[in-house]
Amino acid sequence: MEADRSVPPVKITAPAETPRKPARPDIALNLLLGLAAGIVLGIAGAFAMDGFDSGFRSVQDVESRLRVPVMAVIPRQPFGRGMDEAQARAVLAAVYKSLCAHVRLWNADGKSKCVAFASAEPLAGKTSAALNCAVMMAQPGSKVALLDLDMRKPSIHKLLGAEKVPGVSAVVLGKVSWRSAALKVALDRLADGKGALYAIPAGDADINPMELLRSRAASDLVKELKTEFDYVIADTPSMVSAPDVSVFADKADGVIFVCRAGRSDASAAANAVAELNAGSAKVFGAVLNGVKPARGADKIA
Numbered sequence: 001m002e003a004d005r006s007v008p009p010v011k012i013t014a015p016a017e018t019p020r021k022p023a024r025p026d027i028a029l030n031l032l033l034g035l036a037a038g039i040v041l042g043i044a045g046a047f048a049m050d051g052f053d054s055g056f057r058s059v060q061d062v063e064s065r066l067r068v069p070v071m072a073v074i075p076r077q078p079f080g081r082g083m084d085e086a087q088a089r090a091v092l093a094a095v096y097k098s099l100c101a102h103v104r105l106w107n108a109d110g111k112s113k114c115v116a117f118a119s120a121e122p123l124a125g126k127t128s129a130a131l132n133c134a135v136m137m138a139q140p141g142s143k144v145a146l147l148d149l150d151m152r153k154p155s156i157h158k159l160l161g162a163e164k165v166p167g168v169s170a171v172v173l174g175k176v177s178w179r180s181a182a183l184k185v186a187l188d189r190l191a192d193g194k195g196a197l198y199a200i201p202a203g204d205a206d207i208n209p210m211e212l213l214r215s216r217a218a219s220d221l222v223k224e225l226k227t228e229f230d231y232v233i234a235d236t237p238s239m240v241s242a243p244d245v246s247v248f249a250d251k252a253d254g255v256i257f258v259c260r261a262g263r264s265d266a267s268a269a270a271n272a273v274a275e276l277n278a279g280s281a282k283v284f285g286a287v288l289n290g291v292k293p294a295r296g297a298d299k300i301a
Contacts, residue, residue: 054266056259062286065266066257066273071285072099074125076261076292096136099129099287103137103231103256106284112253114222114232116149116281118245119258120265120272122238125289126258127155130235133256134197138187141194142230145182149248150237151209154202160185167203172217178225198229209237213248222251239272249281257283260290 056062059070072095077088106112117130127150134146147168148156157164166181182198205212212218225232234252236245249255255276259269273283 055262056264056266056269056288057262059288061266062259062288065270066259066283066286068257068273068283068286070288071102071256072096072129072287073291074129074287074289076290092132093136096132099133099256100136102285103133106254107231113226113230114234114252114254116234116236116245116249116252116255117258118236118249118255118272118276118283119238120268121240122153124238124258124260124264125287126238127159127235129256129258129287129289130233131156131159134199134231134233135185135187137231137233138185138195138197143194143196143228144198145225145229145232146185146197146199147225147232147234148200148202149209149213149234149244150242151202151205151212151244152237152242156199156235157201160199162199162201164201165203167201168221169203169205169209169212171200171203171221172212172215173206174217178221209242210244210247213244213251218248219251239275240268246275246279249276250279252281254284255281256285256287258287258289261288261292263290 056065059073062068062070074095075091083091103115115133117126117133119126131146134144138144146156148154148164149168151169154164154167157167160183162183166176168181170176171178171181178200181203182200185197185199187195187197222232234248236248239245257269257273257276276283
């Protein structure tokens, strides 16, 4: 049979050899590409988490977002290892003394006596901050009144182990005088016995709390307390749960805004501060609560 002349002649140039490693997959290349992809995704995820993280993480964070100075940094409890109860109390006392020093400096002219403590959301630590501030303000010899204006969820009376009635609501409605509703709080280490702290619980809200706080009688109560006391400290409800704060804020001389580290939403807090500043009373400072203490020390991380 005649050969097919259309097929070119084939010449073997080298003998075939068995490969020492597979052509695919290229493990080294795949590991390199996987590492590079992991780094890129990690960086992208970090930026994404940073964008979604709207909580406060530092003093600088609060001051830049709320545009008010931080007057106190309150550590999270329990404290660091190696710190006993006495040391913990000393740390808290130093924090609140610093806060009170700021309040006194703010009231240098003696006319700005009424301070409202506010927060955007519940559980920011606003009530405990207001109570401790009132206690520390009274200890150097000042006469202080503490008002619980959170009539929906009052808690000052619980912290003091007292009844909530009669309270602010009864005073505003004209049922009792503020002197009958005020509770004298026992304090230690008063300067020459001149200081005093009186707390007026919230009482029962027989009508809408907003209407109570908006009333002329509420304004008259604040004016009378400012005449009788050196300072009036008011604990208000969180602004997310009730609009009562902005109503009362106009009767106060200034507002201290409380945020909880890692929990308070920065956008909600900024909106709340803007709403308060739109009224007659301005936010003159902030408190950053729940900050993680440094390990085994009395310093704040």
